[in-house]
Amino acid sequence: MSAEQIRVSVPEAPSKFKLPKLTTVLLVLGACVVVFPFVWMILGSFKTMQESSSYPPQVFPSQLHWENYKNAWLAPPNTLGKYFINTIIVAFTGTIGQLMVCSLAAYAFAQLKFRGKDILFALVLGTMMIPGEITLIPNFMTIRHFPLMGGNDILGSGGTGLYDTYAAQIIPGMVGAFNIFLLRQSFMQIPKDFWEAAQIDGSNSFRYLWEVVIPMSKPIMITVFLLGLVGRWNALLWPLIVTRDETLRPVQLAMIWYQGEFSADQGVVMAASLLVTIPIVILFLFMQRHFIEGIVGSGLKG
Amino acid sequence: MNLRTNRRTFAKSAAFGAFSTASILSSSAKAQDSALVVDYWHRYGGSRAETLNVMAEMFNEIRPEYKVSAISQGDIAESNQKLRAAAAGGGLPAAISADDYDITGYTAAGILIDLDPFVHDPDLGFSEEEIAAFLPSQFDRHKLPIYDDRRMAFPQAFSAMTFWWNEDAIKAAGFDTPIETWDEFPDFLRKIVEANPGMNAWMEEDPGSRFMSIMKTCGVEWLKDDGVTPNFDAPEAVEILTWWKELYDEGLLQFTQSNKIEVFAAGQTAIMLHSSSAGPALASQVTDFTYNGGLPPQGANTDTLRTETYGSLNAVPRNSPELEQAGWEWIKWLASPEAFAVWVPASNYFPARTDLLEIPEIAAFYDADPVALKLLEEVAPAATILSPSAALTEVRGTIVPTAIEEVMMGKYTPEEGVMKMQAESISAIERAG
Numbered sequence: 001m002s003a004e005q006i007r008v009s010v011p012e013a014p015s016k017f018k019l020p021k022l023t024t025v026l027l028v029l030g031a032c033v034v035v036f037p038f039v040w041m042i043l044g045s046f047k048t049m050q051e052s053s054s055y056p057p058q059v060f061p062s063q064l065h066w067e068n069y070k071n072a073w074l075a076p077p078n079t080l081g082k083y084f085i086n087t088i089i090v091a092f093t094g095t096i097g098q099l100m101v102c103s104l105a106a107y108a109f110a111q112l113k114f115r116g117k118d119i120l121f122a123l124v125l126g127t128m129m130i131p132g133e134i135t136l137i138p139n140f141m142t143i144r145h146f147p148l149m150g151g152n153d154i155l156g157s158g159g160t161g162l163y164d165t166y167a168a169q170i171i172p173g174m175v176g177a178f179n180i181f182l183l184r185q186s187f188m189q190i191p192k193d194f195w196e197a198a199q200i201d202g203s204n205s206f207r208y209l210w211e212v213v214i215p216m217s218k219p220i221m222i223t224v225f226l227l228g229l230v231g232r233w234n235a236l237l238w239p240l241i242v243t244r245d246e247t248l249r250p251v252q253l254a255m256i257w258y259q260g261e262f263s264a265d266q267g268v269v270m271a272a273s274l275l276v277t278i279p280i281v282i283l284f285l286f287m288q289r290h291f292i293e294g295i296v297g298s299g300l301k302g
Numbered sequence: 303m304n305l306r307t308n309r310r311t312f313a314k315s316a317a318f319g320a321f322s323t324a325s326i327l328s329s330s331a332k333a334q335d336s337a338l339v340v341d342y343w344h345r346y347g348g349s350r351a352e353t354l355n356v357m358a359e360m361f362n363e364i365r366p367e368y369k370v371s372a373i374s375q376g377d378i379a380e381s382n383q384k385l386r387a388a389a390a391g392g393g394l395p396a397a398i399s400a401d402d403y404d405i406t407g408y409t410a411a412g413i414l415i416d417l418d419p420f421v422h423d424p425d426l427g428f429s430e431e432e433i434a435a436f437l438p439s440q441f442d443r444h445k446l447p448i449y450d451d452r453r454m455a456f457p458q459a460f461s462a463m464t465f466w467w468n469e470d471a472i473k474a475a476g477f478d479t480p481i482e483t484w485d486e487f488p489d490f491l492r493k494i495v496e497a498n499p500g501m502n503a504w505m506e507e508d509p510g511s512r513f514m515s516i517m518k519t520c521g522v523e524w525l526k527d528d529g530v531t532p533n534f535d536a537p538e539a540v541e542i543l544t545w546w547k548e549l550y551d552e553g554l555l556q557f558t559q560s561n562k563i564e565v566f567a568a569g570q571t572a573i574m575l576h577s578s579s580a581g582p583a584l585a586s587q588v589t590d591f592t593y594n595g596g597l598p599p600q601g602a603n604t605d606t607l608r609t610e611t612y613g614s615l616n617a618v619p620r621n622s623p624e625l626e627q628a629g630w631e632w633i634k635w636l637a638s639p640e641a642f643a644v645w646v647p648a649s650n651y652f653p654a655r656t657d658l659l660e661i662p663e664i665a666a667f668y669d670a671d672p673v674a675l676k677l678l679e680e681v682a683p684a685a686t687i688l689s690p691s692a693a694l695t696e697v698r699g700t701i702v703p704t705a706i707e708e709v710m711m712g713k714y715t716p717e718e719g720v721m722k723m724q725a726e727s728i729s730a731i732e733r734a735g
Contacts, residue, residue: 049586049587050586050587050589053561053564053567053587054564054568055560055564055565055567055568055570056568075348077355136383136387137386137387137390137391140387140388140390140391141390141391141392143391144391144392144393145391145392160393163393236376236380237380237383240375240376240380240384241383241384241387244341244371244373246373253376256347256348256351256374256376257347257348257351257352257374258347258348259347259348259377260347260348260349260350260582260583261346261350261577261579261583262563262576262577262579262580262583263563263582263583263586263587264348
């Protein structure tokens, strides 16, 4: 039998991944809608103030004004770099802490047997129904009256507690019901046989979590990491509430320094926004495969 | 043995880690000096925030016993949340900058102190001569019956609703100066559009505020003299809504989400009702025509010229006596000639005092900007606040604009529209207490 004959005889692979044309068009249109603000931001970052505020809007800059980036970097006190460093400290420390706390909780809800587990889990999930605005002031009071910190006594009085520290920006977000739920769902998919085998090897729960469960849940861990990181990267109100010192404030609060009362140099604002956005976009591009795997694996739908 | 060593190493590492973490996390332990730390929270950004930092440094140099930090707390809504969190959890600043309706809210919540004891204190207050130098409408802006005649805030500088116009457009329509009363306004717009094909007449982005401001310029406050009954049943309210409806039906009044400064600066609209402090934004954006500004048109039978005051005031939150005094001394200094010399050119706000035009920096600022000087002479003296009320935000932000929209859409007549405003505002005022 010749190669030609073989080629002819093999049935064509089913075209189940071939998208109908209309779907493709709709997806491309949707992608354009999503990408448009980003493209507008890039174009805007090279415009003069007059070009940015022209009406009707001018799409392309007459020439590339790179100085907008320099001005954006230098506008806030201590430069935008200081705010970046703060954001990196808060976002990475907070997210890693969140992963640790949430995976321990999720493991307990997924693998351990204890009385009241279901009620406790329902209570944890119930906290997702409480709007952030409701918890803002109680959280602030907790930070402010944190015992033995910032000059406070054991009862949390007399000083400032954790107010105006990195800790105030990091600690309150370290526990998240949604993340516990995501991780629990993933941990529950690991067969019990693994735990039994680990026990025979002399493993305890912590070692089993560290050496078996977490490596097997890498996609969902990365998903939780990315969601947490993006949330912290974009945080505005909470860091504003708990800080007074510009040298501790994150990058979103640096945006204050670009605003005028009725007008701002939109070219500089766009340049600053782009600088703030780029790191998180790059991170997502590198991790998107795991992120998508994590979302698919968790059973979540958009 | 190995296991024990590992545990010891682990314990040491954990202890080191905990210590390092605690060190990083408690990084707020700052060097304390003998000066009393005076936090001043404001809602300015950009160059105004930088100017306030400079002013704080100036104050700290002349008053080394204090260390003022001017701290930007985001926009009006964000700074409001921050202050309310501090009021609940502790850590109120020594002084704040806030807008009229926030001052009313903070007073109702018991956050602010009465400033009159400081104002009239022989050592810490103002002399009679100094008090006479302030515009009375600004000096007493928040000394009001609803506060039991207490003085809950103190002016620094202010802006006011101003009538801005495209001079080229109105000249093309045969006007050398704009009209002076609202009665003439609809025909004024019709002639402008007729003479300038393709130009829109008037765009508004905040109809509720504008409607209530125009009521004020017609001599009718939105609250009656008792301070609790809305005034939307006044004949002037129906008249205004009636000519708004006519202009809307003719396409001469449009409601927009666009930034109306940008629209006006692009020559797309002939007139604009906006803050007097929009001057620098217009100066930087208008390139193709001449513009000017002045007092908004008034009601035909108005005996007193009026417009609405904008801009924040300074106040002192409840604190320890030392901090309250420090807060007062700072905000008092902000109303001094040396502070105005810096703040007026940087902010384009009107100074609250009338004795400052001889100061070289202020004189130079107004010499360089004749429109700003015209507004200072014409608009500033007429500026007073909308009647304060805890319900003002809801009335202005929801009740009035909703009724206006329904009238414009033809759901209600103007008469029915103002009746709806009246009824719903009564409920809102009752709810707000």
